[in-house]
Amino acid sequence: MFDEVMRVAHQRGFFFKSAESYPNSPAGFWDYGPLGVSMKNKFIELWRRELVKRDGMIEIDGSQILPKAVFVASGHLESFSDPIVRCRKCGSFFRPDKLLEEKTKTQIPEKLSNKEYDDMLEKYDIRCENCGEKLRGTTRFNMMFRVGIGAAEEEAYLRPETCQTIFVDFPLLFKTQRVKLPVGIAQVGKSFRNEIAPRQGLLRLREITQAEIEVFFNPKRTEGGKFELFIGSKLPLYKEKEVVIGFSEARDMGLVSNKLVWYYLKMIFDFYVKAGIPEKDIRFRVLSDEDRAFYSREAFDLEVKLSIGWTELVACNYRGDYDLTRHSSVSGTDFSVDDQGEKLIPHVFELSMGVDRSIYAIIEKSMREEKGRKYLAVKPYLAPYHVGVFPLVNKDGIDLKALELSSLLSNCLDTFYDDSGSIGRRYARADEVGVPYCVTVDYDTFKDETVTIRDRDTRVQQRVKIEELSRKLEEMTRYPDIASLSMQNK
Numbered sequence: 096m097f098d099e100v101m102r103v104a105h106q107r108g109f110f111f112k113s114a115e116s117y118p119n120s121p122a123g124f125w126d127y128g129p130l131g132v133s134m135k136n137k138f139i140e141l142w143r144r145e146l147v148k149r150d151g152m153i154e155i156d157g158s159q160i161l162p163k164a165v166f167v168a169s170g171h172l173e174s175f176s177d178p179i180v181r182c183r184k185c186g187s188f189f190r191p192d193k194l195l196e197e198k199t200k201t202q203i204p205e206k207l208s209n210k211e212y213d214d215m216l217e218k219y220d221i222r223c224e225n226c227g228e229k230l231r232g233t234t235r236f237n238m239m240f241r242v243g244i245g246a247a248e249e250e251a252y253l254r255p256e257t258c259q260t261i262f263v264d265f266p267l268l269f270k271t272q273r274v275k276l277p278v279g280i281a282q283v284g285k286s287f288r289n290e291i292a293p294r295q296g297l298l299r300l301r302e303i304t305q306a307e308i309e310v311f312f313n314p315k316r317t318e319g320g321k322f323e324l325f326i327g328s329k330l331p332l333y334k335e336k337e338v339v340i341g342f343s344e345a346r347d348m349g350l351v352s353n354k355l356v357w358y359y360l361k362m363i364f365d366f367y368v369k370a371g372i373p374e375k376d377i378r379f380r381v382l383s384d385e386d387r388a389f390y391s392r393e394a395f396d397l398e399v400k401l402s403i404g405w406t407e408l409v410a411c412n413y414r415g416d417y418d419l420t421r422h423s424s425v426s427g428t429d430f431s432v433d434d435q436g437e438k439l440i441p442h443v444f445e446l447s448m449g450v451d452r453s454i455y456a457i458i459e460k461s462m463r464e465e466k467g468r469k470y471l472a473v474k475p476y477l478a479p480y481h482v483g484v485f486p487l488v489n490k491d492g493i494d495l496k497a498l499e500l501s502s503l504l505s506n507c508l509d510t511f512y513d514d515s516g517s518i519g520r521r522y523a524r525a526d527e528v529g530v531p532y533c534v535t536v537d538y539d540t541f542k543d544e545t546v547t548i549r550d551r552d553t554r555v556q557q558r559v560k561i562e563e564l565s566r567k568l569e570e571m572t573r574y575p576d577i578a579s580l581s582m583q584n585k
């Protein structure tokens with residue numbers, strides 16, 4: 096399945112390896128082609144609607160290069176590192192934890208000491224993949240990309256996550272945007288991680304698109320108001336085994352600490368359902384003390400079941416007041432705010448989403464094959480094109496009519512025009528990339544001003560008046576109503 100996704104992505108222009116023309120280009124950099132860009136934009140817009148707008152958050156777009164001091168405060172300079180082992184014979188670098196995972200088929204913790212990794216490398220007789228030499232001597236490698244600013248090359252870094260800008264900008268935003276706690280601040284953009292051995296397409300990258308949300312709140316006020324909305328809902332939580340349970344039960348079992356956390360878990364869950372991932376293939380892995388980052392008090396990975404196994408798409412972290420306290424003390428700026436007469440440094444709950452992985456997951460989950468017919472059953476509002484317009488033949492004015500219709504529809508819909516090959520071939524090409532509706536102009540169009548709309552999933556065709564066409568297609572491809580699911584409260 097993974098190979099099939101990568102094949103379609105490459106051949107049809109969703110995404111492909113960057114600088115492919117150069118044979119030795121480094122791994123972990125990917126380009127989005129036209130179809131991928133369109134889908135990614137729609138996915139981000141869905142995220143805006145379902146999380147940012149639905150919850151009344153604010154959004155920023157911060158700089159990708161940040162001064163060293165920011166990463167001193169955030170702790171990245173000291174601890175944003177991966178274990179690494181270098182072959183003493185051929186000089187190749189490897190991640191000892193990844194090699195051990197492949198060998199033992201179990202999860203290896205990321206936080207073992209160098210000595211512990213070495214002992215395990217010895218125990219399982221792990222060798223260099225290139226030359227067969229025994230691998231020993233684990234060290235640490237900081238994954239931030241260092242850059243030099245100006246002629247003096249002042250030390251700075253490409254951000255390894257988008258959230259630090261949100262923390263650093265928080266005091267200004269709180270003051271100028273006239274917001275109150277609790278408030279969510281969102282950002283979507285590129286982050287950079289110098290991964291040691293990136294593999295698996297969009298699943299492990301050196302340049303990634305993240306969509307992050309940081310919710311700032313008073314830890315004494317995690318109930319009431321909107322935080323009661325989803326208390327009757329159930330969510331799939333996984334710790335040793337999976338349970339689908341409601342809030343009270345989850346709190347009694349020590350899996351979720353408060354209603355605010357539950358509220359945001361439910362929102363991100365709803366978002367992925369609307370993005371087209373089946374509910375049964377989504378779960379929240381409750382992270383144990385050993386698996387959590389040191390600043391994290393409570394953490395969940397939203398995972399989706401893919402052909403390569405359960406894969407993390409969103410890290411949900413209760414970060415406490417760690418970030419704001421650190422930035423406050425290193426920068427010398429007061430980060431405390433007023434909440435109903437109480438002065439405090441807010442706590443933070445974070446939803447950190449990998450956009451590229453999510454796009455991969457949606458494509459994989461949408462692939463269908465029925466009796467030799469392949470199609471991509473993506474939600475119409477995430478499809479790279481909403482509609483394809485085809486002339487039945489390229490003569491008798493039919494092609495001109497179809498061209499006219501295509502430009503008319505492109506006012507409000509992502510439309511493409513295709514006049515080459517048989518209609519069957521054109522349908523098949525559109526199906527493979529998930530175009531939900533195809534419109535065909537034929538001889539009858541001149542008699543009664545109608546065209547055919549053909550549905551990708553059912554292949555059912557209907558005749559529609561041209562004057563109703565654009566309204567109808569808009570209805571069939573628009574984003575789901577923001578209110579509908581929140582009121583459903585399931």
Ligand SMILES: [Zn+2]
Pocket residue numbers: 182183184185186187223224225226227228
């Ligand atoms: Zn070697």
